[in-house]
Amino acid sequence: MTATLTTESLVVGRSARMRAVFEFLHVISNSDSTVLITGESGTGKEVTASLIHQSSRRKHHPFVPVSCALFSETLIESELFGHERGAFTGAIKDRPGRFELADTGTIFLDDIDDVPLSMQVKLLRVLQNRTIERLGGTRTVPINVRVLAGTKRDLRQMVAEGKFREDLYYRLNVLPVVLPPLRERREDIPVLMEHFLRQYFRKSGEEAPRVSDAVLQAFMRYSWPGNVRELENACERIAQTCTCGTVRIGCMSASILFRAASQPADLVVSAPTAPQQVVPIALDERIRELESNLISWALKVSHGNKSRAAELLQIKRSTLGDRIVRCGLTSHSSEEDSA
């Protein structure tokens, strides 16, 4: 179903966006309310759901993830609610649904945005009454299940378009968690890379090799439409194909390389060009801003190691020190001097 994204891999994010997510998860850890997790494919919705379950009071009870996109409209009902023998052709014995399997625990309804409207009504009724009826059955079964839902599309937008029931949306969106796409938290890319490379090289009993600056730059610039899962796959590929002991451009998927090359570098500062935008720009201030951005970038990709950062910027270590002070970036200085 889902790739091997692990809890650990989600937690290695250091960006402000991810820290905010973790803080919120911490706040809601004692809650029993419904959580709606919104995030593009590969951002770690199922990992987040499992993290929520693991930190809840239900952690010793079942966690049942189910992708609503995997089943056809008719199958999904029997999958979620179960069926009695003879309910339909091929129903040769009684079978409990995922809701019953998750009793006393947590169910994670992933791809809730793929649930057809006709099914949404039934789901709403279950969430309201906290009871289910198996397909072809007459017995009403009470269920004690915490519901988490995942969506890759904006459900509010789908409500506006008439593709998702408004009442179900409100029922689900009690505690909203939004997972940012990887391109909006690029500062996490080096850390995630290191994590996945170490993980995949460890599998083959090897130490993770050094990653060249060119590869790091290409990874930082690429837009990662498949998010963390795509990054993970890229690292797995490197672990399988790297033969020379250093991860270089030649180890990378060429499609990533070409697409990274077509992305404008993040660090380019655009000058105002449109005629209506002709306003004075303070050159010194803009240069200082650019300098500060570039230094922050170098410190970030070198994990706060100033000697390494100075190398990246092709300036002396001592010059970098002066400029850090001048740009007021002193907070970084505490992380360094491990070199």
Place this chain on the structure above:
Amino acid sequence: MTKQQVEAVIERIRPFMQADGGDIEVVDVSGHSADVKLTGMCAGCPSAHMTLYLGVETALREAIPEFDTLRVV
């Protein structure tokens, strides 16, 4: 298809290659075929050959409609 057209496509990834101490040299362009050679750092790596072969071939095909074959020499 001209050598310049092929060079222009390769130029897109060349800065990354060169930053890593390698390069792709366009040895020959004849008809709708191009011969390229991997030099420097990754030249001896079989994975790099496969990676760059596929990548460059795809990029050439996208950029130059009449492009036919790529040979790594």
